[in-house]
Each structure stands twice: as C-alpha cells, then as structure tokens.
Amino acid sequence: VKNNDPMVYHGYSTSQGHLSCRKAIAGNLNKRFKREYSPNDLFLTCGAAASLCITFRALTASPEDEIIVLAPYFPEYKVFIEGQGARMRLVPSRNDMRLNMDGIKEAVNRNTKAILINSPNNPSGVVYTKEEIKALSDYLMEMQEELDKTIYLISDEPYRELVYNDEPPAFIPDYYDNTIICYSWSKSLSLPGERIGYVLVNDKCKEKEVVMAAVGGAARALGYVCAPTLFQLVIERCIDVKPNIEAYRKNRDILYDGLTRMGYKVAKPDGAFYLFIEAPDGDSEEFSKKAKEHDVLVVPGAGFGTDTHIRLSYCVETEKCVKALPVFEKLMKEYK
Amino acid sequence: VKNNDPMVYHGYSTSQGHLSCRKAIAGNLNKRFKREYSPNDLFLTCGAAASLCITFRALTASPEDEIIVLAPYFPEYKVFIEGQGARMRLVPSRNDMRLNMDGIKEAVNRNTKAILINSPNNPSGVVYTKEEIKALSDYLMEMQEELDKTIYLISDEPYRELVYNDEPPAFIPDYYDNTIICYSWSKSLSLPGERIGYVLVNDKCKEKEVVMAAVGGAARALGYVCAPTLFQLVIERCIDVKPNIEAYRKNRDILYDGLTRMGYKVAKPDGAFYLFIEAPDGDSEEFSKKAKEHDVLVVPGAGFGTDTHIRLSYCVETEKCVKALPVFEKLMKEYK
Numbered sequence: 005v006k007n008n009d010p011m012v013y014h015g016y017s018t019s020q021g022h023l024s025c026r027k028a029i030a031g032n033l034n035k036r037f038k039r040e041y042s043p044n045d046l047f048l049t050c051g052a053a054a055s056l057c058i059t060f061r062a063l064t065a066s067p068e069d070e071i072i073v074l075a076p077y078f079p080e081y082k083v084f085i086e087g088q089g090a091r092m093r094l095v096p097s098r099n100d101m102r103l104n105m106d107g108i109k110e111a112v113n114r115n116t117k118a119i120l121i122n123s124p125n126n127p128s129g130v131v132y133t134k135e136e137i138k139a140l141s142d143y144l145m146e147m148q149e150e151l152d153k154t155i156y157l158i159s160d161e162p163y164r165e166l167v168y169n170d171e172p173p174a175f176i177p178d179y180y181d182n183t184i185i186c187y188s189w190s191k192s193l194s195l196p197g198e199r200i201g202y203v204l205v206n207d208k209c210k211e212k213e214v215v216m217a218a219v220g221g222a223a224r225a226l227g228y229v230c231a232p233t234l235f236q237l238v239i240e241r242c243i244d245v246k247p248n249i250e251a252y253r254k255n256r257d258i259l260y261d262g263l264t265r266m267g268y269k270v271a272k273p274d275g276a277f278y279l280f281i282e283a284p285d286g287d288s289e290e291f292s293k294k295a296k297e298h299d300v301l302v303v304p305g306a307g308f309g310t311d312t313h314i315r316l317s318y319c320v321e322t323e324k325c326v327k328a329l330p331v332f333e334k335l336m337k338e339y340k
Numbered sequence: 341v342k343n344n345d346p347m348v349y350h351g352y353s354t355s356q357g358h359l360s361c362r363k364a365i366a367g368n369l370n371k372r373f374k375r376e377y378s379p380n381d382l383f384l385t386c387g388a389a390a391s392l393c394i395t396f397r398a399l400t401a402s403p404e405d406e407i408i409v410l411a412p413y414f415p416e417y418k419v420f421i422e423g424q425g426a427r428m429r430l431v432p433s434r435n436d437m438r439l440n441m442d443g444i445k446e447a448v449n450r451n452t453k454a455i456l457i458n459s460p461n462n463p464s465g466v467v468y469t470k471e472e473i474k475a476l477s478d479y480l481m482e483m484q485e486e487l488d489k490t491i492y493l494i495s496d497e498p499y500r501e502l503v504y505n506d507e508p509p510a511f512i513p514d515y516y517d518n519t520i521i522c523y524s525w526s527k528s529l530s531l532p533g534e535r536i537g538y539v540l541v542n543d544k545c546k547e548k549e550v551v552m553a554a555v556g557g558a559a560r561a562l563g564y565v566c567a568p569t570l571f572q573l574v575i576e577r578c579i580d581v582k583p584n585i586e587a588y589r590k591n592r593d594i595l596y597d598g599l600t601r602m603g604y605k606v607a608k609p610d611g612a613f614y615l616f617i618e619a620p621d622g623d624s625e626e627f628s629k630k631a632k633e634h635d636v637l638v639v640p641g642a643g644f645g646t647d648t649h650i651r652l653s654y655c656v657e658t659e660k661c662v663k664a665l666p667v668f669e670k671l672m673k674e675y676k
Contacts, residue, residue: 014531050386050535050564057563080560087561089425195350197569199386199535224416225423227393228386232568233533 017230019220021048021202025240029202032243037175045207047219048231051199052162052188053080054223059158059184059203060088061222062215063117067091071158072111072119074104075309076280078126078160088222090117097310101128101271101280103136105143112147118156118184119144123173124163127308127315128280129256129273131167134174141180148182154210157183162201163276165192165246168253173275181208184215189239191276192247200235252277255318255325262329266336277319280305284339286312291335298331353566355556357384357538361576365538368579373511381543383555384567387535388498388524389416390559395494395520395539396424397558398551399453403427407494408447408455410440411645412616414462414496424558426453433646437464437607437616439472441479448483454492454520455480459509460499463644463651464616465592465609467503470510477516484518490546493519498537499612501528501582504589509611517544520551525575527612528583536571588613591654591661598665602672613655616641620675622648627671634667 026043075097085092095107123132159176188201269282283291288304305313362379411433421428431443459468495512513519524537605618619627624640641649
C-alpha cells in the first residue's frame with residue numbers, strides 16, 4: 005500500500021468501489037463457489053448495516069412493501085427496514101431455532117418484497133442445512149409464480165466464514181436465482197470499526213441491471229459516497245485470508261457441552277459466536293439479571309423476538325467461558 | 341497508531357465516535373473560534389454526505405417539511421433531502437452569486453425546517469461576509485418568533501479551511517444559535533475516499549440534547565454504525581494540521597485575473613477551488629461542449645440550479661490552469 009500514489013488510496017473510488025477490489029472479490033467467490041460473477045455484480049459498502057439499508061431502500065417502492073424477517077433476529081433489522089420506509093413482517097421462531105417453513109408460508113403475501121435470512125444466525129448460531137435452503141427456495145419459486153411477482157431472498161452473511169461443520173454451508177444463489185447477498189468483513193477479518201462490506205446482486209437475478217441500478221441509487225440517497233478506499237485496497241490484498249476459527253470452536257464446544265449436560269436447552273450453534281439458551285423458566289429478563297450478579301453478561305431475548313431465551317457471546321477468551329460454567333450450574337440449581 | 345491494541349483501531353467505536361477524537365475536535369474548535377464545545381456536541385460520521393443525510397433525516401418529521409437551498413448549489417443536496425423524505429425549496433441565485441436575502445424571504449414559510457448554506461460555496465467559491473451572515477441570522481430569528489417555531493441553519497462546511505482572504509470567515513454559531521454544522525475532512529486533509537466528518541449541534545441550540553438524540557437515531561436508521569475507526573485516530577492525531585492552500589490560491593489568481601481581463605463575468609472565489617463563470621451568451625451547455633473540444637473540462641450549470649454558468653475546478657496542477665487560458669480567450673472571441 006505504501007508504494008501507491010496517495011490519490012489512489014485516499015481519493016474517491018467510484019460509488020460501486022474500485023474495479024480491482026471487486027475483481028478480487030468476484031475471483032474469490034468464483035473459485036470457492038464455482039460461479040461466474042463479474043465485478044459488476046458487486047457494490048462495495050460501508051459494512052453490513054449499510055449493505056442492508058441500501059438493499060431495503062433499493063427494493064422498497066411503497067409503504068405497503070414488506071420484508072419478512074425470521075425470529076430470532078438481529079434487532080437492528082427492524083430499524084433498518086422501517087428506516088427505509090418498508091414494513092417488517094416477523095415470523096416467530098421454532099423451539100429448536102430451525103427454519104420455520106410453516107410460519108413463512110403464513111407470512112408471504114402480495115406485499116412481500118423479500119425474505120431476509122441470516123445463516124449462521126445471530127443470536128442462535130444456527131446454520132441452515134442445504135435441505136432447509138432448498139425447501140425455502142422451492143416454496144419461494146412456487147409463490148413467485150402464484151403471485152406473478154419477484155420475491156427476493158436477501159441473505160445477510162456476516163458470519164459466513166465462521167462455520168464449524170466439516171461440510172461447507174449452502175451457497176444461497178445455487179438454490180435461488182433472485183438472491184441478494186449482504187456481506188461484511190467485520191467478523192471474518194475482525195475489523196468491525198472500519199466499515200467495509202458489499203452487496204452482491206446474483207448474476208441470475210431477474211433484471212439484475214435494474215436491481216443494481218436501484219442499489220446504486222439507494223446508496224446515493226442514503227449518503228454513501230463510496231466504501232472507505234484504504235480498506236478497499238486492504239480487502240483486495242487480503243481477499244484469500246481465512247479467519248482462524250479454532251478459538252471460537254473451542255469456546256463453543258466447552259460451553260455447548262457444559263450447558264447441555266446441566267440441562268439447559270440450547271440449539272446447537274454451527275456458526276457465528278453466539279449461544280441462544282432457553283431460560284429454565286422462560287423468563288429471560290430475570291435470568292439475565294441473576295447472571296449479571298455473578299459477572300456473566302448475557303442479553304435477554306426480547307429484542308431478538310424470542311423472549312424466552314438469552315444470548316451468550318463466546319467471542320471472548322476461553323478462560324472466561326470456563327469461568328462462566330459454574331455460574332450457569334449454580335443458576336440452574338436455583339430453578340430446580 | 342502502530343503501538344495500539346488492534347481492538348482500539350479496528351474495533352467498533354460508539355456510534356457517536358471515540359471520545360478522545362471528539363475531545364480533540366472540540367478542543368481545536370474552542371481554540372480557533374473561542375467557544376466552549378464539549379465532545380457531546382459532536383457526532384462523527386462517514387463524511388459530509390453522511391453528515392447531511394443524517395441531519396436532514398433528524399429534522400424531518402413529515403413529507404411537508406422543507407429545507408431551503410440556495411442556488412447555485414451542490415446537486416446532491418436534492419437527492420439527500422428527498423432521500424430523507426423532505427422537500428427541497430430552491431432560492432434562485434443572484435447574478436453576483438451573493439446571498440439572495442430577497443429570495444430567502446420569499447421562500448421561508450410554516451413548513452420551513454431549515455435553511456442550508458454552503459460557504460465557501462460549491463460551485464461558485466463565494467464566501468459569505470460577516471454582514472451577509474448577520475443579515476440572514478437576524479432575519480431567521482425574526483421569523484422564528486413570527487412563526488413561533490425553530491428554524492435551523494445547517495452550515496455545510498467542507499471547504500471551511502480553504503479560504504484565501506486574510507480575515508477568517510464568519511463562524512456561523514457566533515451569529516445564530518440554532519446552527520448545525522456538517523463538516524468533512526475530505527478537502528482539508530485531502531482524503532475524500534476515507535469518509536470521515538462530523539455533525540456539530542451548536543451548544544446554544546434549542547433542545548440540543550433532543551436534536552443530538554435525533555441525529556443518533558437518524559444515523560442508526562440509515563445504517564451508519566460508526567465512522568471508520570482507524571481514521572478517527574488519524575483525525576485525533578492530525579487535528580491541528582492545516583491544509584497548504586498556496587497552490588490553490590495561485591491557480592485561483594491566474595484564472596480569475598485572466599478570465600476577468602478577457603471579459604468573462606465571474607464571481608470572485610474567496611474559497612474552495614471552483615470558479616463559476618457566466619457563459620458569454622448564457623448557454624452553458626453549448627459553452628461546455630466547445631471547451632471540451634479544446635480539452636478543457638467544465639461542468640454546465642443546470643445541475644447547480646444556474647444554467648447560465650459553467651463550473652471550472654482549479655484543484656489541478658497550475659500548468660493546466662495556464663494552458664486553459666488561451667482556450668477561454670479563443671472561445672470568447674467566437675462570441676464577439
């Protein structure tokens with residue numbers, strides 16, 4: 005980076021982002037997922053929140069438009085969707101935190117613009133199986149025909165590289181053409197403060213040029229001039245860097261094994277760095293307070309749309325995870 | 341920067357920005373303008389476009405709300421204002437590009453939320469005098485009483501440090517309490533691609549806490565999680581760096597002197613790096629085409645709300661300015 009002209013690394017890029025950076029990203033995706041993306045399918049953004057807001061704004065034409073969100077969900081989704089003038093329609097979570105197809109079938113209607121999925125999920129850590137993604141895709145294709153309209157599948161994937169299964173998770177565009185991916189390097193390169201990510205409009209998306217133009221227009225209307233240019237160059241040079249997930253996996257195993265042994269109900273987290281734990285009596289506010297008294301910080305689930313559960317993050321030192329277990333054990337005894 | 345913990349320079353900051361960075365900015369403003377700002381009066385943003393969108397969104401409550409903009413103006417204002425759900429009301433420019441008080445008086449009404457000024461101005465380079473700012477402020481105070489409502493003065497100041505007068509320009513909050521400043525380091529530190537700036541809610545602004553809370557809410561709804569953190573640290577360390585404006589001044593003098601001698605009508609640009617030149621027959625589209633044939637790039641004025649003029653940027657090497665003069669001379673002869 006030091007050898008470049010300062011105009012290159014501190015000057016504006018095009019609003020879509022430096023071509024060389026988008027080339028590197030497309031090349032990386034094509035290699036890993038055996039696709040044929042071009043740099044024109046990508047729009048660089050100031051991080052995942054920007055990617056989502058830009059996508060919601062690009063797809064929203066009327067205040068009746070709905071984006072379907074599946075609980076448990078990242079609470080900012082509601083702010084971002086409503087901030088762009090659309091409505092959020094919430095599908096309740098299943099007890100096991102798997103994809104709630106019945107709930108989705110009840111939610112889809114004439115006003116559905118898109119359905120938003122987040123796998124690996126924040127707050128549950130659940131990674132949808134290929135079968136789940138296929139079932140969702142098949143259903144959406146059916147509904148597109150029945151309603152004679154396009155329904156987009158927005159895949160929010162900031163945790164895509166943080167998966168602990170041997171088999172890689174489904175790449176959504178392989179199952180559904182009208183997919184838009186919102187990505188960020190905040191988690192995979194651990195630089196959340198730098199605000200760098202992208203929107204990918206799938207190359208098989210219907211009228212993809214129109215969608216990409218809407219993405220560009222939305223970014224402009226929201227004041228996103230371009231993604232930070234120095235970090236565009238960083239991404240270009242670090243495109244093949246893989247995060248070291250062993251520390252996360254170790255923490256996950258310690259906590260998941262320990263908690264289930266104590267009798268806690270927890271969906272197995274195959275990705276991200278969260279555990280979503282059912283409060284023994286279903287009162288997550290009360291449980292969170294008690295845990296805090298023992299210096300264990302957890303987030304009650306109401307904000308995630310599932311008030312029976314608490315979220316525990318294991319993006320911490322392993323020692324902290326080990327120390328948390330006796331607290332959970334003590335608390336469980338209080339409930340018995 | 342190298343000695344810091346990576347969590348500090350790549351991690352999230354608060355949405356308002358690192359306290360240490362805001363302290364440095366407040367300290368710099370207090371020293372230069374003899375004010376008493378606290379870090380809480382500042383909200384760091386991803387650049388001037390973000391500052392403006394966040395401010396417009398924070399102030400807009402209904403689709404009837406109007407922001408008054410003075411021609412000639414930066415064309416993105418319209419996109420940003422309408423993107424936040426408000427209306428832009430345009431005040432036409434005066435021939436001499438000075439503050440059009442008569443036009444402003446015609447424009448202010450019950451729906452006026454704010455008036456946006458941009459001094460030094462893009463595209464004219466005009467810097468409003470203290471007398472002009474005082475006249476505007478006095479009128480707005482009068483109208484606030486008459487209409488019994490708050491009218492904000494939004495001062496978009498990306499070119500604040502690029503001024504060629506000996507006397508420093510007016511600091512708007514000294515004249516009008518309900519001022520909100522939108523600032524960016526893109527021009528003063530020449531790093532437009534990095535997206536870093538701020539919103540300052542003047543400490544004497546009515547209900548300033550409510551306004552700052554609205555700014556925070558607007559930033560969130562637009563997907564601005566925080567300003568890029570590495571550059572927050574850069575700003576903190578470079579807060580007293582002054583741009584070298586001598587190259588700009590030299591270019592300005594060469595072009596302004598040359599063009600006025602040839603008979604062109606140009607408002608004297610005391611700041612920024614633009615000249616706004618009247619096309620000899622008032623047809624700026626045609627003039628722009630002719631100039632382009634001679635490899636001189638100018639922007640026709642229609643987009644700036646003043647279609648009789650063209651904008652010439654002198655943020656280029658001096659040699660280019662010198663070479664442009666014979667082209668302007670040749671073109672002027674064609675019109676005579």
